[in-house]
Amino acid sequence: MRKKSLFLALLALLVGALALAAAGCGGDDDGNGNGGGEGDGGGGGVTALPSSLCSPLEYEGEGEPDLIIASDLPLQGSSRNQTIQMTEAMRQVLSDAGWKAGDLNVGYQSCDDATPQAGKWDSGKCSQNGKAYASNEDVMAVVGTFNSGCAQIIIPLLNEAPGGGVAMISPANTYVCLTTPGPACDETEPDKYYPSGTRNYIRMVAHDGYQGAALAQFMADRDIQSVFILNDKESYGLGVAENVRNAAESLGIEIAGFEAWDPKAAGYEGLMRQVGQSGADALFLGGLIDENGAQVIKDKVAVLGPNDGDVMLLAPDGFTAQATIDEAGQENAAGMFSSVAGVPPEELTGAGAEFISSFEETLGGEPIEPYSAYGAQSMQVALDAIAAAGDKDRAAIVEALLQTEVTDGILGSFGITEEGDPTSGPITIYVAGETFTTEEVITPEEDLVSAAMGG
Amino acid sequence: MPSGRPSLVGLLGLFFLLLIIVWLGVNFVKDPQEFINVFFVGLTRGAVYALIALGYTLVYGILQLINFAHGDVFALSGLIASSVLLSVFGVTTDSGAGLVIVAIAVALIVAMVLASTLNVTIEFVGYRRLRHAPRLAALITAIGMSFIVQNIALAIYDVDYQSIPRLIPNSSVLTIGEVALQWNKLFVLALTIPVLLALTWMVRETRHGKAMRATSQDRDASAMMGIDVNRTISFTFALAGSLAGAAGLLFLLYFTTMRYDTGFELGLIAFTAAVLGGIGNLTGAVLGGILIGLIQEFNEGLAWATPGGDWTRSIVFGILIAILVFRPSGLLGEQTPEGE
Numbered sequence: 001m002r003k004k005s006l007f008l009a010l011l012a013l014l015v016g017a018l019a020l021a022a023a024g025c026g027g028d029d030d031g032n033g034n035g036g037g038e039g040d041g042g043g044g045g046v047t048a049l050p051s052s053l054c055s056p057l058e059y060e061g062e063g064e065p066d067l068i069i070a071s072d073l074p075l076q077g078s079s080r081n082q083t084i085q086m087t088e089a090m091r092q093v094l095s096d097a098g099w100k101a102g103d104l105n106v107g108y109q110s111c112d113d114a115t116p117q118a119g120k121w122d123s124g125k126c127s128q129n130g131k132a133y134a135s136n137e138d139v140m141a142v143v144g145t146f147n148s149g150c151a152q153i154i155i156p157l158l159n160e161a162p163g164g165g166v167a168m169i170s171p172a173n174t175y176v177c178l179t180t181p182g183p184a185c186d187e188t189e190p191d192k193y194y195p196s197g198t199r200n201y202i203r204m205v206a207h208d209g210y211q212g213a214a215l216a217q218f219m220a221d222r223d224i225q226s227v228f229i230l231n232d233k234e235s236y237g238l239g240v241a242e243n244v245r246n247a248a249e250s251l252g253i254e255i256a257g258f259e260a261w262d263p264k265a266a267g268y269e270g271l272m273r274q275v276g277q278s279g280a281d282a283l284f285l286g287g288l289i290d291e292n293g294a295q296v297i298k299d300k301v302a303v304l305g306p307n308d309g310d311v312m313l314l315a316p317d318g319f320t321a322q323a324t325i326d327e328a329g330q331e332n333a334a335g336m337f338s339s340v341a342g343v344p345p346e347e348l349t350g351a352g353a354e355f356i357s358s359f360e361e362t363l364g365g366e367p368i369e370p371y372s373a374y375g376a377q378s379m380q381v382a383l384d385a386i387a388a389a390g391d392k393d394r395a396a397i398v399e400a401l402l403q404t405e406v407t408d409g410i411l412g413s414f415g416i417t418e419e420g421d422p423t424s425g426p427i428t429i430y431v432a433g434e435t436f437t438t439e440e441v442i443t444p445e446e447d448l449v450s451a452a453m454g455g
Numbered sequence: 456m457p458s459g460r461p462s463l464v465g466l467l468g469l470f471f472l473l474l475i476i477v478w479l480g481v482n483f484v485k486d487p488q489e490f491i492n493v494f495f496v497g498l499t500r501g502a503v504y505a506l507i508a509l510g511y512t513l514v515y516g517i518l519q520l521i522n523f524a525h526g527d528v529f530a531l532s533g534l535i536a537s538s539v540l541l542s543v544f545g546v547t548t549d550s551g552a553g554l555v556i557v558a559i560a561v562a563l564i565v566a567m568v569l570a571s572t573l574n575v576t577i578e579f580v581g582y583r584r585l586r587h588a589p590r591l592a593a594l595i596t597a598i599g600m601s602f603i604v605q606n607i608a609l610a611i612y613d614v615d616y617q618s619i620p621r622l623i624p625n626s627s628v629l630t631i632g633e634v635a636l637q638w639n640k641l642f643v644l645a646l647t648i649p650v651l652l653a654l655t656w657m658v659r660e661t662r663h664g665k666a667m668r669a670t671s672q673d674r675d676a677s678a679m680m681g682i683d684v685n686r687t688i689s690f691t692f693a694l695a696g697s698l699a700g701a702a703g704l705l706f707l708l709y710f711t712t713m714r715y716d717t718g719f720e721l722g723l724i725a726f727t728a729a730v731l732g733g734i735g736n737l738t739g740a741v742l743g744g745i746l747i748g749l750i751q752e753f754n755e756g757l758a759w760a761t762p763g764g765d766w767t768r769s770i771v772f773g774i775l776i777a778i779l780v781f782r783p784s785g786l787l788g789e790q791t792p793e794g795e
Contacts, residue, residue, distance in 0.1 A: 077614050117716070119614030187535055233765075259763045264720040266503070267710050269496045270756030277489055277758045295712045302625050327616050327712070331548065 017206030022346075026295040043247035044229060046107055046138035053129055054111035054289070061099030065107030067392050068136070069382050071375075072129055073143030073156065077119030078290045078323040083146055083370070086171060086209040086375030091142060093379040102387030107138075113150050119288035120242025123170050126150040129159030133166055138302060138356035139395050141382040143375070147288075148175030150237040155193040155201050164395025165200035171374035174317060174341055176207045176453055179419040186241050190419075204343035204374045204381070208236075209366045211316055212452035213444035214427035215339055216251050219282055222344060224312060226254040228280035230271070231298070232261045232287025240316045241286025247444075247452035250306050257282035263291035268369030275311070283311055286440045288318035295325035297336065307432075320370055325432050332433040340370040342411065343437040344428045348373060367435045370428070377410040395429050425449070468781055480779075482757040486632040494749065494757035499640040501748020502647040503709065506702035507725035508740035509654060510695035510734070516735035517671045517691045518586075523597040524577055525699055526722015527604035532570040533703030533713045534608055536562040537617045545597075548620040555622050561706070567700035573604070574696025575689050583685070597727050608715035616714045623708050643709050650701065651741050658737065667691055671735075682696055686695075732784030742786060 029396040037135070045064040048057040059065040071090055075084040087110045099106050111129050126145070133139045134157050142158060146150045151173045158166040177185035178193060188194075194200070199237075219227060227248055231241035238260075245255055255276035261268055275283055283304070285296060302310040315338040325333040329333065345356045345368045355376055359368065381404055387395035388403070404416045415423040424445045430436040444452075483490045495634065504706025507529050514522045540546050544558035581600050587591045623642045627635040658664040666687045669677040678684050706721075707713050728747050750771055755764050778786065 007597055078616075079657065116609060116614055119714075128472075221658055260765045262764050262767060265751075266706070266717070266721060268755075270493055270752035270754075273496065273756040274492055275759070277486070292712075294618060295710065298711060302621075323615075329618060329620065331620075336481075407657065427646070447577075451725060 001225055001316075010027045013352070020379060021115055026286060040340060041236055045105075047136060048107075049109050049111060049132050049136055049139065050123075052230040053125075054109040055397075057109055059099055059107040060095065061105050062295065063105055065099070066104045067101075067140040067386070068107045068109055069379070070111050070133055070136045070139055071107045071379075071384075072111050072113050072126075072133075072142055072150070073146045074114035074121045074150075074290075076114040076116055078288075078293075078327060078348045079114075079120065079146060079321060079324060081268070082321045082369040082371055085351055085363070085372045086146075087367075088362060089359060089372040090181075090379040091374040092355070092362060093376045093383070097380075098384055101383040104384065104386060106386070106391060110151045110187065112143075113145060113147075113154075114195050119184075121145070121147040121150040123149070123153055126153040127157070127342070130154035132160035134230055137163065137426055138392075139166060139400040140386055140392060140394060141169065141401075143169050143171065143182070143378045143382055145370075146174045147214045148178060149234055149447075150202075150240070151175070151178055152235065154191065156195055158202050159194050159196050159198075161394065163393070165196060165198065165398050166394060167382065167397045167401040168201045168387055169378040169401070170203040170205075172317070172371050174211060174394040175236050176209050176243065176244050177239070178207075179203065179421050180207060180209075182209070182282065182454075183245070184239070194381060198398070199402060199420055202381070202401060202404060202423060204377050204411065206416070206427065207421060208240040208243045208316070209453040210425040210444055211339050211341055211446040212240060212245075212394050212428065213247045214442040215244050215284065215314055216247035216253065216317070216452065217442055217444055218337065218339075218429050219248060219253055219290050219312070219314065219439065220251045223284045224253055226256045226278070226280045227282040227284055228257040228259075228278050229255065229274045229284045229286060230275075231285075232257055232263055232291040232293075234287060234291065236318065237287030237291070239286075240318075241284065242454070244284050244286065244316075247448055250448065250451035261285075261287075263287075265292070266295075268296050268299040269303055270447055272299050276304050281311060283313050285313070285315040285319065287315075288316075289324045289327065290319060292320055293324065293327075294332075297324070300330050306337045307333075307337075312337065319368070320436055322367060322369065322435060327437065330434060336432040338430050338432070338436065340428050340430065341425070342368065342370070342374060342428060343426050343441055344430070345373055346438065347441065348410065349412070350408050352412060354408045360383040367398040377406070380409060381406065396397070461673055462781070468777060470773060471777070472680040478760060479753065481546040481757050482753075482761075484761050489554065490757065491634045493752050495636055495640055497749035497752030499643045499709065499748070499754060501728075501745030502643050502703060502741075503706055503744075504721070504725050504728050504748055505741040505744030506647055506650065506698055506705060508728040508744045509651070509737060510698045510702075511722075511726050511729040512732075512740040513654075513691055513695045513698070515729065517688060518582065518593075519590075520582060520583075520593050521597060521726065522574075522577075522600075522692075522695070523594075523722065524600035524724075525574075525678055525695065526741050527608065527701045527720035528570050528573055528577075528696060528718070529699040529722065530713065530715060530718030531573070531608040531703070532700040533707045533717065534612045534617055534715065535569055536566040536700075536704040536707055537619050537713060539565050540619055542620070546620065546622060546787070548622075550644075559622065559704070563701060563704050566704045569698040570700030570703065571693040571696035574692045574699065577604075578689060578692040583688075598761055601722075605715060614715065616712045619707060621666050621711055639709055640659055644704060645706055646701070647741070650698070651737065654698075655737055657694075663687070663690055690781055694717065706711060721777060724771070727771065731775055731778055731785055736785065736787045739785055739787035744784075750774060760783060 180342035231237040307313040313336040317340045320338040385401040388400035431439040539562040623639040625637045629636040728743035731741030
């Protein structure tokens with residue numbers, strides 16, 4: 001009897017241990033063997049961010065690093081290919097710069113704001129990361145986030161960080177109200193993200209006002225009469241869906257319906273039948289592929305037919321990743337249009353073209369994800385701001401960041417507005433096939449952008 | 456003492472029921488063909504829920520335990536089935552019918568056997584020693600088991616959705632006007648109905664079924680009459696597991712996408728279905744599953760005055776609350792010692 005009890009206890013222990021191991025190891029790999037590594041204090045002259053949040057401190061220059069730049073991206077789930085490429089692009093920029101910003105040696109840590117359970121950014125993880133950056137006096141800049149929802153959490157934490165705030169450069173946040181007030185924003189936005197009263201955040205991509213305007217323009221150019229709009233209920237998804245609705249209405253496109261899809265639902269056949277009944281000749285999905293987007297696409301095709309048929313399928317940058325085609329299947333994704341703020345990699349010139357050419361070699365034939373160049377440009381802007389400040393001084397770096405003026409950079413030449421947005425706003429529309437390929441680059445009229453923002 | 460007059464709550468309930476009937480009626484009159492199409496979608500989704508709900512209801516019937524791990528066993532077995540289909544047989548949309556049928560048959564057997572084994576192990580490791588412990592201990596253990604199974608699925612399959620090609624075509628098998636029934640829906644319905652009939656026959660007519668019913672009514676008396684209670688309970692868990700395995704494969708074939716946590720939400724819905732129909736009651740579980748499937752699809756698929764997807768969960772659980780308030784034993788009543 002005692003033997004049996006012991007056996008049961010051991011068995012239970014084994015199952016428990018398996019589960020714990022499972023919880024700890026699910027997908028926690030950023031492609032560089034990161035995720036474990038040295039302890040919290042490693043890194044020579046600086047104190048590394050905790051290994052539970054970030055990769056080990058990386059530094060390949062001479063001597064020891066003087067400061068840390070951290071990247072904050074979701075390294076697990078459907079966005080993984082895209083975000084891992086972005087970290088590779090950042091490493092390449094650091095390597096090209098000799099791991100230096102001016103005279104200062106720069107160490108780098110790649111931090112993950114996703115959890116293995118969620119497979120996407122997680123509010124708890126974003127908060128934990130933000131607090132870690134703010135409290136580590138060696139962190140001088142953060143490149144991220146990828147998701148606007150996570151930025152809503154991290155920006156205020158970095159804004160109030162000791163020493164004048166931590167500079168933050170996002171390669172991919174497009175939610176309008178992070179930087180710019182507007183009719184569609186809450187009345188406390190964007191001020192609530194900057195409690196110190198001074199800005200510390202800029203982004204490299206045009207906001208969703210541009211994306212919404214460009215997508216509406218694209219639909220109008222293709223004679224779309226009526227569009228049904230779905231969103232995933234997240235702030236980004238709902239925001240871009242509203243931007244598309246506003247812009248489409250201003251161009252005379254009828255809004256056949258404006259609804260949400262439940263990311264936890266098993267399927268969307270009924271919802272798609274409703275879209276079909278509405279008579280819409282286009283369907284727009286405002287949201288992320290991580291939010292069960294592949295199933296939405298599959299059911300769209302199953303009920304409403306192929307994307308080049310009676311009902312066109314469009315989506316914003318939350319869907320513009322190879323994962324969309326892989327998860328939905330090429331037969332379902334084919335013909336779907338999706339947008340990305342900025343120009344496509346193959347249309348970059350000068351420093352951008354050089355970067356893409358050498359990055360292609362690094363990737364060894366893997367298709368370049370649209371946001372990789374934006375990750376690289378963001379890292380370059382962080383290095384330039386630190387170099388301009390000339391010292392390991394958070395306040396001076398933030399001040400230099402807000403004066404950013406990019407000339408012949410990876411993304412070309414552009415400035416940053418007082419709000420922190422780039423001064424140019426081209427939007428690329430991609431079409432899905434085996435991979436996403438460029439369909440058209442649209443620079444929307446300012447009036448239409450204003451209409452998209454609810455003005 | 457009853458007053459004989461309907462209460463305010465009762466009148467409110469009748470009013471809402473009337474509203475729902477009017478809403479359905481108007482939608483039917485406005486577009487009867489689309490109404491029937493949406494009905495088929497809901498019926499199919501409900502049949503999938505029903506298969507999962509049967510597992511909950513079987514276990515509850517015999518142990519009065521809500522086996523929260525059931526939904527996760529369902530998801531894990533679906534993921535394992537995806538591995539069999541893709542990695543072992545390498546099926547694609549271009550594969551021949553023969554290969555597809557063999558692959559599905561093997562996947563079904565593998566999923567059912569593994570899910571049964573896992574379910575029996577869960578009972579043996581987690582629940583058996585808690586049979587005389589307070590209900591709360593067993594409940595918390597069930598929740599723990601759910602997380603353990605979920606994390607095992609996460610460790611093996613990662614967080615990404617596992618997709619398979621559409622092996623059961625969604626082309627129409629029957630078309631009348633604009634009403635169409637597709638092959639994949641027919642497949643789901645054709646599998647659920649015989650499973651329910653076979654299960655009902657087994658519980659009512661066979662030796663094992665009689666042992667299950669006796670154990671469910673009085674474990675001690677059953678043991679005194681020579682029934683091996685442990686074996687009977689293990690058999691019930693094996694049966695529930697094999698249903699989870701079949702449901703996992705069916706879900707995968709119908710929806711073609713699955714993830715480690717698919718079973719969490721679906722498990723909750725299936726559990727709700729079992730309660731709605733009358734937990735412990737096999738027919739009730741199927742009725743509950745189908746009703747929830749229909750409610751969801753009518754809410755999302757009908758065109759006139761539809762609350763829409765934002766409200767689906769609220770409506771499903773609101774109806775559950777209403778049923779529990781007005782008919783605590785579920786629509787068909789419990790068939791457990793507690794329900795008698």
